[in-house]
Amino acid sequence: DAKTTQPTSMDCAEGRAANLPCNHSTISGNEYVYWYRQIHSQGPQYIIHGLKNNETNEMASLIITEDRKSSTLILPHATLRDTAVYYCIVRVGNQGGKLIFGQGTELSVKP
Amino acid sequence: GAGVSQSPSNKVTEKGKDVELRCDPISGHTALYWYRQSLGQGLEFLIYFQGNSAPDKSGLPSDRFSAERTGGSVSTLTIQRTQQEDSAVYLCASSLAGTGHNSPLHFGNGTRLTVT
8 A cells, every 4th residue: 555644743723724735646546545533542533535536525625636646634614623643544445454554644723 | 323342441461461352343344453552653553354354464563462353243352471562552443344445444442451
């Protein structure tokens, strides 16, 4: 599975959009981009995933560049409860198999 | 419905003792995963079960670690002769593997293991 690169930490003001970038320049054609987050003392929580089209659900939006070498997770109106470590992972989508987690981005939402 | 359940939530054991950690996956999920997370670190993959296939044990750090999944449901992670470096949160996840990209992992809240 392709490796991802994320900033170590980011801050965001409460109520503003949080834009979390992820680079995955070695992604291959059948690999999906997944985002999870981990709030302190809890297990990771699935947020969203996509292949090449932009995706939106009740939690977030995922914007994938046309060349698929990078993506951005957008939390449109961040709240204090969105403070967490956010993991960007790429994985072959039509198979099972383990997810390999990197170090993620620690997002701090501040009042 | 119920999520992934892990027990115990906390376990303190003495160095050299054996421990067993239990995971009850979401009903109907055919894939089950174990990860561990040391203090301040990322998630480290340990082992993956998918249906009746041979498990992927590539992440187990030593032969003191083993896991089994009985009846395709409940899983037990066993650590023999525990060492202080085994102290970590052990996380279990399950998914509807085989349905590809629509099968995200669902995690439990983990077992916090402390080896004294």
